[in-house]
Amino acid sequence: MRPPAPVPDDDLKLSAWLPYRLFLVAAQIARPLEDFYGETFGLSQAGWRILAVIAERNGANASEIGRACALDPFAVSRGIGQLVELGFAVRRPGRIDRRYAAVSITRSGRAAFNRIAALGRTIETRLLARLADAERAMLDSAVGKLEAESARIGAGGWRSLLEDDGSS
Amino acid sequence: MRPPAPVPDDDLKLSAWLPYRLFLVAAQIARPLEDFYGETFGLSQAGWRILAVIAERNGANASEIGRACALDPFAVSRGIGQLVELGFAVRRPGRIDRRYAAVSITRSGRAAFNRIAALGRTIETRLLARLADAERAMLDSAVGKLEAESARIGAGGWRSLLEDDGSS
DNA sequence: ATGGATAATTGCAATATGCAAGCATATTGC
DNA sequence: GCAATATGCTTGCATATTGCAATTATCCAT
Structure with missing residues (x-):
């Protein structure tokens, strides 16, 4: 009556599944x-990312920031608000x-950025x-390829993955 | 009066910083x-992780689950509660x-797991x-090393990183 | 027994998030 | 010109998530 393995058991091991491993790392x-940066400056994750973006591209607008650090417009707006409150950034209406x-970084914003970035580089090192x-x-180039493919995957949504045979 | 580069500018580029790249991927x-799994089963991320753990190690207790998927006891408890509500798991007091x-996976829990795991494996593929x-x-072995070192980093807290010269 | 430990859960306050509606500015059609 | 529409961004609010104190239930040592 019963097949020998009543449940197919696709046995995906979480701890061996690459996406999960990357996530954990x-x-x-x-x-x-x-x-x-939370304890020292009262900065949120979004705040930190935005600070890093304007440290690199001073005077960027909210859309550019959002694109550069993968935040939706709401999060960008609130994050900029936080930076302004902390005195780390100023908003000025665009000229044209x-x-x-x-959004421009202030002197103290850059000081904070430098301290956080120093710790970030220590970690990376x-x-x-x-x-x-x-x-x-190799890791660098492999991660580059993963970035490209993950962007495609993320853009398609799960429905497109189900119709997908994995070859492309 | 002013030095040529008034601000040291440690120039950490977010988009080139490995931890951020991994995070985005x-x-x-x-x-x-x-x-x-959210739309199809009403499952949260914690719920999914716990489901994956008990699919592999049926009858695990909350502490083991927490260790296996990096969730604190509160999240584990709530996640199990969700699985029980959905009929994907049952809690039974330990014998000894x-x-x-x-926590044991049910038949329908395993069915759900298999469908999610199939999509997960499609993504990985x-x-x-x-x-x-x-x-x-190479990626596999490099990620293994990153896992080991990131665990050390995560355990130490940021204070230990500041006193650290990077050599160990 | 009983005091203290441990595993897990619950309640509640704080926080974060998603999204509709709003405001200011720019552009288009007439 | 100037109403009508579009765009970039912000705000308010309802909902979800999270962190943590307090609680419950159990076990262990004396």
């Missing part, structure tokens, strides 16, 4: 940094089109210290 | 899967020590399809 790495507000040079290079 | 990959409740065999092997 990213989460564990991010935590001490978040604790640092005043709907676009240019410690991570990479475990890898050989060849591994580092 | 993980987040983009996870989204369609989350949408799927009744403080530990053994699509991701890895872009990589050569050698790259896949």
